Amino acid sequence: MPGRVIKxxxxxxxxxxxxxxxxxxxxxxxxxxxxxFRNLRGFITGNRTTxxxxxxxxxxxxxxxxxxxxxxxxxxxxxxRCVACGLCEFAxxxxxxxxxxxxxxxxxxxxxxxxxxxDMSRCMFCGLCEEACPEEAIVMSREVELGKFTRGELxxxxxxxxxxxxxxxxxxxxLRSEYDREHAPPTPSDATDDA
Amino acid sequence: MEDHGSAxxxxxxxxxxxxxxxxxxxxxxxxxxxxxxxxxEVLRFLRDDADCEFEMLTDxxxxxxxxxxxxxxxxxxxxxVTKNHRLRVKARVAEDPCEIATACDLWPSxxxxxxxxxxxxxxxxxxxxxxxRLLLYEDFEGHPLRKDYPKERRQPLVGPRN
Amino acid sequence: MSSxxxxxxxxxxxxxxxxxxxxxxxxxxxxxMGPSHPATHGTVKFTVxxxxxxxxxxxxxxxxxxxxxxxxxxxxxWYQAIxxxxxxxxxxxxxxxxxxxxxxxxxxxxxxxxxxxxxxxMSSELSRVADHLTRCGAACLExxxxxxxxxxxxxxxxxxxxxxxxxxxxxxxNYIRIGGVKHGMPKDFARTARANIATIRTLLADFDxxxxxxxxxxDRLKGTGILSKEECIRYAVTGPLLRAAGVPLDVRKAExxxxxxxxxxxxxxGEVGDNYDRYLVCxxxxxxxxxxxxxxxxxxxxxxxxxxxxxxxRVRWPAKGRVFNHMEELIQQFKAVTEGPRVPAGEGYLxxxxxxxxxxxxxxxxxxxxxxKVRCRPPSLINLAPLPLMVRxxxxxxxxxxxxxxxxxxxxxxx
Numbered sequence: 120m121p122g123r124v125i126k127x128x129x130x131x132x133x134x135x136x137x138x139x140x141x142x143x144x145x146x147x148x149x150x151x152x153x154x155x156f157r158n159l160r161g162f163i164t165g166n167r168t169t170x171x172x173x174x175x176x177x178x179x180x181x182x183x184x185x186x187x188x189x190x191x192x193x194x195x196x197x198x199x200r201c202v203a204c205g206l207c208e209f210a211x212x213x214x215x216x217x218x219x220x221x222x223x224x225x226x227x228x229x230x231x232x233x234x235x236x237x238d239m240s241r242c243m244f245c246g247l248c249e250e251a252c253p254e255e256a257i258v259m260s261r262e263v264e265l266g267k268f269t270r271g272e273l274x275x276x277x278x279x280x281x282x283x284x285x286x287x288x289x290x291x292x293x294l295r296s297e298y299d300r301e302h303a304p305p306t307p308s309d310a311t312d313d314a
Numbered sequence: 315m316e317d318h319g320s321a322x323x324x325x326x327x328x329x330x331x332x333x334x335x336x337x338x339x340x341x342x343x344x345x346x347x348x349x350x351x352x353x354x355e356v357l358r359f360l361r362d363d364a365d366c367e368f369e370m371l372t373d374x375x376x377x378x379x380x381x382x383x384x385x386x387x388x389x390x391x392x393x394x395v396t397k398n399h400r401l402r403v404k405a406r407v408a409e410d411p412c413e414i415a416t417a418c419d420l421w422p423s424x425x426x427x428x429x430x431x432x433x434x435x436x437x438x439x440x441x442x443x444x445x446x447r448l449l450l451y452e453d454f455e456g457h458p459l460r461k462d463y464p465k466e467r468r469q470p471l472v473g474p475r476n
Numbered sequence: 477m478s479s480x481x482x483x484x485x486x487x488x489x490x491x492x493x494x495x496x497x498x499x500x501x502x503x504x505x506x507x508x509m510g511p512s513h514p515a516t517h518g519t520v521k522f523t524v525x526x527x528x529x530x531x532x533x534x535x536x537x538x539x540x541x542x543x544x545x546x547x548x549x550x551x552x553x554w555y556q557a558i559x560x561x562x563x564x565x566x567x568x569x570x571x572x573x574x575x576x577x578x579x580x581x582x583x584x585x586x587x588x589x590x591x592x593x594x595x596x597x598m599s600s601e602l603s604r605v606a607d608h609l610t611r612c613g614a615a616c617l618e619x620x621x622x623x624x625x626x627x628x629x630x631x632x633x634x635x636x637x638x639x640x641x642x643x644x645x646x647x648x649x650n651y652i653r654i655g656g657v658k659h660g661m662p663k664d665f666a667r668t669a670r671a672n673i674a675t676i677r678t679l680l681a682d683f684d685x686x687x688x689x690x691x692x693x694x695d696r697l698k699g700t701g702i703l704s705k706e707e708c709i710r711y712a713v714t715g716p717l718l719r720a721a722g723v724p725l726d727v728r729k730a731e732x733x734x735x736x737x738x739x740x741x742x743x744x745x746g747e748v749g750d751n752y753d754r755y756l757v758c759x760x761x762x763x764x765x766x767x768x769x770x771x772x773x774x775x776x777x778x779x780x781x782x783x784x785x786x787x788x789x790r791v792r793w794p795a796k797g798r799v800f801n802h803m804e805e806l807i808q809q810f811k812a813v814t815e816g817p818r819v820p821a822g823e824g825y826l827x828x829x830x831x832x833x834x835x836x837x838x839x840x841x842x843x844x845x846x847x848x849k850v851r852c853r854p855p856s857l858i859n860l861a862p863l864p865l866m867v868r869x870x871x872x873x874x875x876x877x878x879x880x881x882x883x884x885x886x887x888x889x890x891x
Contacts, residue, residue, distance in 0.1 A: 123742045124724040127756035130689055131698050143690045150682050151623055170633050184644040184662065209814045212556035245559035245650045246658075251813040253799045253806055259644070297659045298797035341582055341824045369709045373825070373853040377840050389838065391825055391853070395709055395723060398730050402825065423712035426861040434546075449539035449890055458547055465544075465551055 183293040186246045186259040189237060192291075193281040200284075201256035203232040207248035215241035216248060232277060239265055240273040249294075258290050319344030319401040322366045322394075326401075329363070330356060343402055350405040353388075354415045357403065360392060361420055368392035368401060371417065374427035376407075376435040380461035384408040386437055390417070413438040434459035504532055507872075511540050515618045515876050518886040520860075522875065529872050534864040538857065541886035549850035553816030554580055554654060557850060562648040564852060565888040567610045568603035570639070571830040572888070573652035576850075578733065579826040579837035580654045583819045584791065591776065592656050592784045593734045598772035599642055599651060600828075601765040605676070606635040607831030607883070608716075608758045608765075615755070615880035616687060619696055624686045631679040634672040641665055654817060655792055656785030666773045673766050680762060688756075697752040701866040701878030704749055711862040715833025715855055717882065720757045721749030727829035741768050754881040791817045816845040832856050832883055856882075856889040 136142055161168040172179060181187070192200045203220030221233035248257050260282060267273050284291070323344040327334055333352035338345050348356045360366045373391035384406040392401045407414050416439040417424040428439045429448040436457035439445055447454065453470065456463050510521035519540035525533040545564065549557040561576045562569040574596055581588065588596075613628025636646040641662055643649035651658050687693045703713065705721045718725055726743045728736045744760035746753025785792050793812050798805040821843035827836040833855030840849035859882050866882075867875050 125742045125744050125760070127744050127746050127753065127760050129747070129752065129756065131694050131752055133689065133691055133694060137689060138691055140691055143686075147623070147686050147690075150685050154627075154682070170630060182641040182644075182662070184641065184659065186644040204810075206810065206813045210556070212552050212559050243559055244645065244648060245562075246644065247555070247559065247650075250658075250793060251809070253809050255796075255800070294796070298795065340822055341585075343823070343825055345823075370712045372712055372714075372827070372834065373836055373838065373851070375838060375851040375853075377849045377851075389851075391836070391838065393712075395725055400825075421712065422710055423858060423861065426857065430857075447539075449542040451539070458544060461550075463547075465547055 181261055183289060185261055186244050186249075188239065188244070188260050188262040188265060189242065189246075189248055189257055189280075190260040190262070190282040190287070191235060191277065191280045192256050192258060192287060193283045195284070199232060199235070199256060199277065199281055200254055201232050201235065202230045202254055203235075204230075204253065206251040206253060207257050210247040210251035212245065212247065213241045213243060215239070235277040235280060237275045237280060238273065239275055240270050255291065255294070258287055258294065260287060260290065319399045322360070322368070322397075322399055322401050325363065325365045326356065326360060330359060343400065345402040345404060347404045347406070350384075350388075350407055350414050353390075353403070353405045354417065354420070357390065357392075357417055357420055360401065360403070366401075367394045367397050369395055371421035371423050371427075372400075374417070374424055374431065376431045376437055376459075378435060378459065378461045386412065386435060388414055388431065388437060407437055411438075412436060413440050415440055416442040418442055433457070436460065502527075509875070511537075516879055517614050517618070518884045518889070520879075520884060520886070520889075524872065524875070526872060531867050531870055531872060531875065534867055534875070536860060536863055538860065538884075539890050541890040543891065545852065545891040546850055549847055551846075553845050554819055554847055555816050557847065558653065559648070559650050561852075562650055563887050564854070564891065565607070565830065565832065565835075565856070565885045566647050567885060568600075568607040568831045569647060569649045570599045570603040570643070570651050571607075571828065571835060572852075573649060574600050575826065575828045575830065575835045575837050575852075577652045577654050578828065579824060579839050580819060582824045582826050583822055583839055583841055584654070584817070585820075586655050586786050586788060586791065588655060588786050589783060590735070591660070591779045591782055592786070594772050594775050594779065595657050595661065595784060596652060597734050597736065597739065598769050598776065599639070599649075599657070601768045601772070602635050602638055602642075603649075604765045604831045605762050605769075606632050606639070608762045609635070611831075611881065611883040612683070612755060612758055615877055616693070618876050618880055619693065621687065621690075621693065624683050627679045627683045627686070631676045631683075634676055634679075638665070638669055638672055641668065653785065653791075655788055656783075660781065660784045661776055666777055669769065669773055673769060676766065677763075680759065684759065688759075694752065696873070696877055697755060698750060699748075700751050700870055700874040701754075701881065702748060702750045703862060703866050707862060707865060708749070711858070711865075713833070713859050713862060715829070715831070715859065716754055716757045716761065717749075717859055718833070719744065720746035720753035722747050727827050727834055731827070733826075733828060739768050739771050741765075751877045751881045758881075818843065818845050819847075827853070830855055832885065832888070833859055852888075852891060854888045854891060856884045860884045860889060 158169050194200050203218050205218055208216045208218055215238040217236045218232050219234040221231055223229055223231055246259050249259050320339055323337055323346055326346060333349045333356050334346055335349060336347040360368045370393045372393045375389050377387045379385060386407040388405050388407055390403040405414060416428060426448060428442055431437050432445050433447040433450055434457055505526045507524045507526055509524055510516055511519045521537040523535040524531055545560055548560055558573060561572040564572040609628045609632040613625045617625035639649055640646045643651035703721060705723055708718045708721045722745050724743050724745050729743055741764045744757045746757050794805040794808045799809045819841040821841055823840045825836055825838045827834045835855055836853035838851040842848045863882060866878050
């Protein structure tokens with residue numbers, strides 16, 4: 120579509136009245152006063168129009184797609200859903216994930232991470248680990264308050280990373296809603312190979 | 315992506331066949347590999363010729379093909395504002411002597427980009443008015459974008475890891 | 477740079493040696509501005525040679541934010557470079573994502589689905605608005621005008637709210653993927669976006685009322701930092717700076733990529749090439765970008781829901797819903813993540829119009845899953861190079877607005 124080239128209108132030549140600063144002072148005051156009264160009304164009625172929140176007491180609600188600190192999904196039996204396949208380790212651009220896999224006797228999940236560390240001082244919250252995970256075991260939570268005094272404290276071990284599935288419902292729901300958007304499978308749905 | 319630069323490339327081939335070592339137009343980017351000794355003449359021709367009119371040196375960078383000889387390649391991306399076409403000019407630079415003539419006299423935009431290439435690859439541009447490091451500091455040892463520069467190497471002025 | 481920065485040169489004494497008849501001896505003063513000067517957003521150091529208050533020469537030292545982006549990209553897969561591109565121009569990270577991913581797609585020869593293209597255009601235009609708001613707002617702040625800065629930041633906050641809804645993060649978007657985007661448009665996005673755009677327009681109107689005809693603002697911008705059309709082209713300056721000098725060059729129009737050829741928008745140009753023109757061009761570009769966003773929203777609503785990624789197993793990670801239950805997709809996922817896409821050997825340069833100018837990516841692949849060379853053509857760095865030319869002969873205070881409208885973003889400039 121052919122667009123036009125427009126020349127911006129320079130409005131630089133000020134009249135003598137404008138050179139006295141007075142009209143702009145009045146206009147500026149009018150604009151700021153309008154903002155002030157709008158904000159004041161919002162403050163009184165509780166329907167706030169400003170962006171400032173009283174941070175530790177008030178917290179913003181992030182949208183569904185928000186990516187916070189990566190955490191491990193904890194199943195009801197207290198174990199991580201992670202099977203220590205190491206895909207997140209591969210996908211991570213900053214190599215902040217390190218996993219030591221182990222094997223469990225018995226049925227159900229056979230492999231589990233003996234150790235699962237994330238170095239939060241290197242993590243850049245890109246979410247590639249979550250995208251790579253074939254088990255929905257590592258997801259981006261809504262946790263962002265990670266301030267610590269030493270770098271050593273920022274190496275999160277498995278215990279600190281485990282979060283019950285119920286607390287991650289919003290993120291998991293969001294992820295699952297995205298599956299519907301994906302391409303239809305190449306073959307019509309057949310019975311699941313390995314349930 | 316349309317193939318805009320082919321006409322200019324043909325014009326260049328007709329005018330200076332001895333300086334052109336190879337050409338291709340893969341992915342729609344017209345490219346000429348030129349003799350490093352003649353690179354300034356080629357660029358000057360491309361800038362001044364009425365059919366080419368590359369008034370803008372959009373980008374200048376280098377690539378390290380470690381293991382090949384000559385080892386380095388300096389890549390010029392030219393753009394013509396009036397004709398709206400692009401051309402890529404490449405010249406191979408040996409490891410020793412690692413130098414090529416500067417394009418600063420043709421386009422002042424080459425100044426900083428050549429400094430950057432000198433900084434990161436150690437390719438010396440002869441005739442450059444002030445060839446000093448651009449992004450790194452003067453005491454930096456080595457040229458970090460060379461393939462044989464290890465990514466983990468620490469420099470004296472950079473503090474310890476923790 | 478025409479003159480070499482040898483400062484404090486010894487001046488020959490003239491006239492008779494008699495102290496009473498000799499002129500007062502003056503010498504030029506060297507002033508260090510930066511690297512962390514409150515009036516320069518971005519870590520950059522100027523060494524200014526002053527004659528009284530007049531700038532005689534200026535030497536720019538960049539590189540304080542150099543993190544080795546290009547070296548880092550050569551160490552990971554093609555995928556792993558995408559989050560790093562967020563950190564180039566952190567005001568408009570989606571644009572950097574887009575440039576890189578489109579360059580990789582060029583090497584792969586991929587054509588993305590229509591829905592994805594509209595999403596990409598929409599998100600990149602939102603980024604452009606955020607970048608221009610930062611530029612104009614911060615310029616006002618550094619000229620001691622706090623109020624318009626707050627309005628600009630309020631509008632930018634609304635843009636970033638939209639980015640957060642779309643990408644999951646405000647700055648480090650990591651949204652564009654090779655062959656698609658990360659996820660589609662959220663359900664209530666269009667409604668929120670329309671409401672926010674209306675608010676942004678009123679804020680821009682307020683911004684305009686407060687500054688455009690303000691005498692202080694006009695006096696500080698008018699006629700300062702002039703860079704002529706010819707100089708701009710010789711220095712390869714692109715983006716709003718070039719357009720302010722009167723050259724209607726916009727990569728979106730000159731070499732339309734994505735669906736820009738189906739979108740109705742105008743290219744604003746200035747006439748003189750001073751800071752006032754740059755301000756006006758930026759403001760007009762914001763209005764045009766908002767227009768584009770509205771067109772994209774309409775089109776995306778028509779297109780409805782559906783895949784936003786190209787259906788190509790070379791680059792697309794398999795559908796997650798299938799990965800959980802099907803062995804085939806699971807194996808494919810393992811292969812895709814551990815090896816990454818293999819890009820055919822070759823080289824390609826792709827330019828997009830970022831907020832600062834032409835953002836180009838020159839990629840060289842040796843056919844493996846790791847980039848051989850990722851070169852980013854940073855518009856910030858190249859636009860900053862003629863800064864000495866713009867301020868030579870001007871007053872010291874003119875450096876501030878000129879530098880603001882050059883809009884050097886440290887992350888992109890130093891990489």
